[in-house]
Amino acid sequence: MTTLADLDAMDRAALARLWSELIGGEVPTCMSQPMQRRFLTFELQAKSEGGLPAALHARLDRIAAGEERKASPTLQPGARLLREWNGTTHVVDVLPEGFLWNGSQHRSLSAIARAITGARWSGPRFFGLVGGAEAGDRGSAKGKVQKARPPKGPMVKVRPADRLHRARAA
Numbered sequence: 001m002t003t004l005a006d007l008d009a010m011d012r013a014a015l016a017r018l019w020s021e022l023i024g025g026e027v028p029t030c031m032s033q034p035m036q037r038r039f040l041t042f043e044l045q046a047k048s049e050g051g052l053p054a055a056l057h058a059r060l061d062r063i064a065a066g067e068e069r070k071a072s073p074t075l076q077p078g079a080r081l082l083r084e085w086n087g088t089t090h091v092v093d094v095l096p097e098g099f100l101w102n103g104s105q106h107r108s109l110s111a112i113a114r115a116i117t118g119a120r121w122s123g124p125r126f127f128g129l130v131g132g133a134e135a136g137d138r139g140s141a142k143g144k145v146q147k148a149r150p151p152k153g154p155m156v157k158v159r160p161a162d163r164l165h166r167a168r169a170a
Contacts, residue, residue: 002044007037015040022047081109081127085116092127 002018010018015036019027022043027036046052052060075081079094092112093100101112109123117126124130 001048004041004044007040007044075129081129083116083127090116 007015007018012033015033016027018040019025019036022040031039075094077094077096081092081094083090083092090101090112092109095105098105098107099109099112100106101115106112106115109127109129110121111123113121113123113126122130
């Protein structure tokens with residue numbers, strides 16, 4: 001068994017042989033020897049400690065096969081999210097493979113929030129599923145859903161017709 005001390009003394013050819021034994025295949029062409037040693041060190045340590053847990057191996061296999069893509073850890077397919085924005089109520093249905101909004105399918109809530117607001121929002125925050133960073137700093141109650149706030153500053157656009165309507169109302 002190769003030791004960690006042996007790795008420091010190995011040349012490129014010896015590292016490549018060990019790479020093919022432990023990892024399989026050839027070393028990537030642009031990988032430096034120090035980086036090869038880091039990868040090989042990890043593999044040697046993992047083997048000496050029994051390797052990665054079987055559940056992690058199974059999850060990595062699912063990810064590699066493209067099967068591990070969850071919409072959100074807390075949302076189940078069939079759930080419906082409602083959010084009012086600028087006087088319009090937006091309805092989002094949770095699907096097994098993403099979200100349905102306005103008749104089109106989206107991979108993330110953030111893409112939908114961006115389409116609604118025109119700004120880069122955290123989708124879960126926009127739909128009130130999680131609180132903002134400032135809410136966590138204050139030690140808010142666990143499980144309490146924080147309301148999403150409209151963006152401050154230049155991201156909120158007021159249409160000229162809205163200004164006219166406000167002036168008449170005053």
